[in-house]
Amino acid sequence: MEPLRDMLGHGFIGKTLALVVILALGILRVPPATGAPQPGKVYRIGVLHPGSGSEERLAALREAGYIEGHNLVIEPRHAQGRVERLPALARELVALKPDIILATSNSAIQAAKNATKSIPIVMAFSDDPVAVGLVASLARPGGNTTGVTLTAAGTLAAKRLELLKAALPRVRRIALLDWPRGDATASAPAVQEAQLAARSLTLETVLVEVRDGSYERAFSAVSAERADALFVLSHPILNRDRKRIIALAARYRLPAMYEWREWAEEGGLMAYGANARDLNRRVAVFVDKILNGAKPSELPVEQPTTFELIVNMTTARALGLTFPPSLLAQVHHIVE
Numbered sequence: 001m002e003p004l005r006d007m008l009g010h011g012f013i014g015k016t017l018a019l020v021v022i023l024a025l026g027i028l029r030v031p032p033a034t035g036a037p038q039p040g041k042v043y044r045i046g047v048l049h050p051g052s053g054s055e056e057r058l059a060a061l062r063e064a065g066y067i068e069g070h071n072l073v074i075e076p077r078h079a080q081g082r083v084e085r086l087p088a089l090a091r092e093l094v095a096l097k098p099d100i101i102l103a104t105s106n107s108a109i110q111a112a113k114n115a116t117k118s119i120p121i122v123m124a125f126s127d128d129p130v131a132v133g134l135v136a137s138l139a140r141p142g143g144n145t146t147g148v149t150l151t152a153a154g155t156l157a158a159k160r161l162e163l164l165k166a167a168l169p170r171v172r173r174i175a176l177l178d179w180p181r182g183d184a185t186a187s188a189p190a191v192q193e194a195q196l197a198a199r200s201l202t203l204e205t206v207l208v209e210v211r212d213g214s215y216e217r218a219f220s221a222v223s224a225e226r227a228d229a230l231f232v233l234s235h236p237i238l239n240r241d242r243k244r245i246i247a248l249a250a251r252y253r254l255p256a257m258y259e260w261r262e263w264a265e266e267g268g269l270m271a272y273g274a275n276a277r278d279l280n281r282r283v284a285v286f287v288d289k290i291l292n293g294a295k296p297s298e299l300p301v302e303q304p305t306t307f308e309l310i311v312n313m314t315t316a317r318a319l320g321l322t323f324p325p326s327l328l329a330q331v332h333h334i335v336e
Helices: 002-009 055-063 083-095 106-115 157-167 188-200 215-224 236-240 242-251 261-265 276-291 313-318
Strands: 022-024 027-029 043-049 072-078 100-103 121-127 145-151 173-178 204-209 229-232 256-258 270-273 308-312 333-335
Touching: 043 083, 043 106, 055 276, 072 083, 083 100, 083 106, 100 106, 100 276, 106 121, 106 145, 121 276, 145 276, 157 188, 157 229, 157 256, 157 270, 173 188, 173 215, 188 204, 204 215, 215 242, 236 242, 242 256, 242 261, 261 270, 261 308, 261 333, 308 313, 313 333
Parallel strands: 043 072, 043 100, 100 121, 121 145, 173 204, 173 229, 229 256, 256 270, 308 333
Antiparallel strands: 022 027, 270 308
8 A cells, every 4th residue: 555655645647547546445446547548649568478478468458548459559579488588588579669568577577677778667567576676666666667566575475375274274285386487586485485384384395397388297296296285386377377277186186276366266276366357457557657658767566455365165065175164254255
């Protein structure tokens, strides 16, 4: 909430943007951007993504009035899980001189920052951007980068592990499923936070990476490690392939914790995190403000104020699980 209060208190509102904020019971409900693109102008947005892109983000831009093929040109550069390609892809985008670069994940944001000091960069999304040096502070990011972060500090790995333990009191060994990252800023904080939290919860963890894109091999490794449950780390490629992961978790009868609501809605057991649809709308607001003249250095970085715990009761029954009342009391949405 502090970045939001700072933004409102200092009047950082785009010339044609009216942002309505409703506070109810401590929950921030944010509408889509309502600014109007300048008539007759065509905007060029570069998209730098370590995975394969996000249709939801484009949908949020359409809600804000930016329509591809009409007043918007999208220049996508997707690394397809190969993080080492991001610097070259960022340089390609900079050469096109887009109005904005939209960068997803810390590794993509850093690559974009290394490639340009003048083109505005909108973060969508970042983990702990101050700690990894992406911005000077949340309230006053400085430079050419601002946007939306998933957390102000650390990651949500510890909280997710705590909820998984609460749902499965007898669990003892948990497999951490990750995609090979190739850079230190991407997975290390979440893995370290999960491992530290596991020790305090008297849990054992084993890290399993999806090498060469083989999910079958990864789940065979999880089974060989005799894991009682699965904890899927956040990565764009894993999110893209969530149907395969959910299906394999069901086949191996592994209760699992995921990040985004969509995983639980599509058959995953549990998910805990911010609402991705709302965050994408916030990203669109940043794009709209900057295209209407706002400076990234003066737009406070925003972070979610509420997080959702989603459980899929159909999946729970299929696994023969009964959630303790203490866990159910924390659930925001049940999928039947």
